[in-house]
Amino acid sequence: MNCNGSNEDNTGWDFIVEYPHEYDDVVLADKSPATKEFKIQIKATDLKKRKLPISLSNLMRLCNTPLPCFILFLEYNKKSEPESVFLVHISKDIIFNVLKSARENSLNKERKNFNKKP
Structure with missing residues (x-):
């Protein structure tokens, strides 16, 4: 795999x-399927909270892309290795909850900036 x-x-x-990218000998190269890819967000902490704040704007970006997305959580707990x-896969349930939160925030009179709202 290639990681950018x-x-x-x-x-x-x-x-x-x-x-x-895999080219099939039978299929013409210009007809080959697109390369499979996904996005990943990495979050690290020194605590054992099992919950880290991610801004709504970042979650919206992960939910609105057509690519599969994941969040990798690393807990170091005051050690040098995790x-x-x-x-965590950004699944349909997570997408639903993020979009619901964004809609509710948009309709709220005291709406928060998406960059600040976890």
């Missing part, structure tokens, strides 16, 4: 990971 990092940390993702690692 984001140059700016405000795009909602840290890396785009691409699988190697003690726990969790990979």
Whole structure:
């Protein structure tokens, strides 16, 4: 796999990971399917909270892309190597909850900036 990092940390993702492109001998090269790829956001903490704040704007970016997306949580717990690692797929349920939260925030008279709202 090929892993390409984001140059700016405000795009909602840290890396785009691409699988190697495979050309089939039977299929014409110009008719081959697109390379499979996904986005990943990495969050790290020294605490064992099992919950880290992610801005609504970053979550919206992950929910609105047509690519599969994941969030990788690393818990170091005051150690040099991660003690726990969790990979969360941005699934339909998460997308529903994020979009619901964004809609509710938009309709709220005291709406919060999407960059600040977890």
